[in-house]
Amino acid sequence: MSVVSTELPRRSFGETMRADVWWTQPLLVFLGLGAFIVYSTWAAFQGAHYFFGNYISPFYSPEIFGDSPHSWFGPKPSWWPGWLLFSPALLILWAPGGFRLTCYYYRGAYYKAFWADPPACTVGEPRKTYLGERSFPLIMQNVHRYFLYLALIFIVILSIDVWKALWFTDSAGKTSLGVGIGTIVLVINVVLLGGYTFGCHSLRHLIGGFRDQLSRAPACYQAYRCVSCFNRRHMLWAWMSLFWVGFSDLYVRLCSMGIWHDFRLI
Numbered sequence: 001m002s003v004v005s006t007e008l009p010r011r012s013f014g015e016t017m018r019a020d021v022w023w024t025q026p027l028l029v030f031l032g033l034g035a036f037i038v039y040s041t042w043a044a045f046q047g048a049h050y051f052f053g054n055y056i057s058p059f060y061s062p063e064i065f066g067d068s069p070h071s072w073f074g075p076k077p078s079w080w081p082g083w084l085l086f087s088p089a090l091l092i093l094w095a096p097g098g099f100r101l102t103c104y105y106y107r108g109a110y111y112k113a114f115w116a117d118p119p120a121c122t123v124g125e126p127r128k129t130y131l132g133e134r135s136f137p138l139i140m141q142n143v144h145r146y147f148l149y150l151a152l153i154f155i156v157i158l159s160i161d162v163w164k165a166l167w168f169t170d171s172a173g174k175t176s177l178g179v180g181i182g183t184i185v186l187v188i189n190v191v192l193l194g195g196y197t198f199g200c201h202s203l204r205h206l207i208g209g210f211r212d213q214l215s216r217a218p219a220c221y222q223a224y225r226c227v228s229c230f231n232r233r234h235m236l237w238a239w240m241s242l243f244w245v246g247f248s249d250l251y252v253r254l255c256s257m258g259i260w261h262d263f264r265l266i
Contacts, residue, residue, distance in 0.1 A: 011124030047087035102144035199230030
């Protein structure tokens with residue numbers, strides 16, 4: 001039996017037979033992710049205006065060292081080098097940042113939008129070789145499952161921040177239960193981050209996806225169905241939580257600067 005092999009002609013960069021405006025989605029992803037990266041980087045390096053009373057920005061929580069009442073271990077330690085910039089956010093943002101950077105959805109999104117690998121389906125890309133995620137440096141994306149464990153811990157910590165955001169101290173030093181606009185902002189942040197985190201593909205595998213027959217483990221099956229429910233809208237959860245965590249920092253920041261006023265609802 002003879003075997004005939006054919007080689008498909010390689011498209012040049014941007015070449016395609018698609019008649020639709022295929023570049024719209026990667027452009028929007030580029031603008032959206034680019035804006036968030038610029039803002040979050042700027043906010044993380046500020047080291048100021050990240051708390052307001054019982055509110056703390058999710059970019060700075062947990063505050064391991066810092067000057068706010070939310071700090072776990074007090075102000076900047078004396079052993080911190082004087083020449084090295086200090087910001088409480090820089091001590092912890094690598095964890096949620098690493099979780100999003102290695103996320104299965106975000107990989108596909110920023111590979112297209114930032115690297116044009118490829119720009120879109122059936123559109124020519126600017127490179128001739130493809131190494132995939134089996135070689136360095138992209139093989140490091142496999143650490144995503146470990147960042148998941150950290151992300152779950154952060155959900156707990158941010159939930160504790162919401163509990164603290166329910167307690168207000170008046171001018172006389174008396175603490176009372178209440179709800180402010182900032183409380184609602186932080187609650188929504190935890191809900192959206194929870195929906196994004198609990199829909200993680202790695203969590204699906206951890207919760208029961210590794211089994212050959214889920215029906216033999218009823219508890220795992222129900223947990224798998226629950227995670228799968230979030231996973232079906234993983235892209236939506238990813239974008240909503242990304243926008244809202246940035247807005248949460250902005251809200252706390254502007255309140256701290258006196259530009260916005262936090263209204264007490266209860």
